[in-house]
Amino acid sequence: MHDFHYECMHSMTTMVPSDVTLTTLDDETAALVYLAAMLAGGSESETRVALTRAHQQIRASWVDEVILQTYLFAGFPRALNGAREWRRISGRVAPTIDTHAIDTAAERLAKGEVTCATVYGRFYEQLRVNIRELHPALDQWMIEEGYGKVLSRAPLDLARRELCIVASCAIARQDRQLHSHLHGALHAGASADVVTATLDVVGPFLAPDDVRRYHGLWARVQGK
Template identity: 25%
Template sequence: MSKKIIVLLIGVIFSLVAFTSIAGAEGMQKENQALNARQEQMVAIAAFTAKGDLPKLKAALNDGLDAGLTVNEIKEVLVQMYAYTGFPRSLNGINTFMGVVEEREAKGIHDEIGREASPMPADKSSVELGTENQTKLAGVPVRGPIYTFAPAIDQFLKAHLFGDIFGRDVLDFKSREIATISALASMEGVNSQLQAHFNLGFNTGLTESQMKGIISVLNDQVGKKESENAAEVLGKVLSTRLK
């Protein structure tokens, strides 16, 4: 084999190694990708809705629209919040958003309305759809003594929360869990639910970096106490999932 051919072969080998390394690095970077700008604003919107801080919510709503969230996506976050924060917080959030949209229209800002929710499956009841969604999110059928003790709450969770709300495809499951985690992390006394939704979030495909991104937004915009508590709960979840 001539020296020229050997040199060419070595060059090809080095090129293949370099390409493989770059591809691997890009794949790892994609896997560890943090939140994008739209998702960061979902965190802030859900958090301030949960806390009832309407001036900060108003700013977050404007930032969300500027970041590319559609009007219907933000509406969907605010509607979902009633299941976790109660009707008063949700209604106040929606009312604040109405004012934001009107102000922006008056300034000549035309925000994208976005798509409407698709019709629900005609061949499934809300309970059937909700049971499927809940099981998909949890990874296993959800059972427990609390649901035996109060079966009505089991039915409402399946039919209404995971069926009627999570069944609406304006937001995907990842976005819904980002909003839910952010809201729960901004409330006191709900760490068991926060822990459960960190797990559900991982099951939707959210990465550890994205979870930490949620906590970073909470730290920067909501408060140190909230972010530190969320980080502690996430740590417990990670230690459990790694076993």
């Protein structure tokens, strides 16, 4: 969703605690992570398999939310294709109104700042500086659109959202964003074991060099 020079991040901010703590990667969350990866980087057949598994294993509101957030990390075409297949496979009709919408710009800004600060922790203030230096519009869109309108939606907790983002970034080979969201998953309430298990879910769909690189990146995030 965004790029920044993570080597320069050292500014402190107050972290807002996540509403969920994950100590194990349960089957439903593992299926959700797998779905996020396939939506972001899988083939059509792989995505259909993931959505079929989702229909059997994942609550529908979570599936909807992961499909919706896919557009931030993989673009509208993949989000639209995923939504179309989900409606067909699940047989579920889309809601007539979005009852979880964060409607006003002020609310999106406020929620976006809190969510982004939770994800980035002590790196948050420098992130904002770095993104504004790229373009002020990107900073505004990142906070209001990405973290406010999408990632602050109620039906899916932030810890699971971050694990799904880790999966999306890994399969798309977006190393800088993966680095950020490995940190973010920990900040949002996922344990180190859960993040490791998330990488293992995506591993079979990556080249061996990618797997080694990402586990090395994860080790550095943990200070190993």
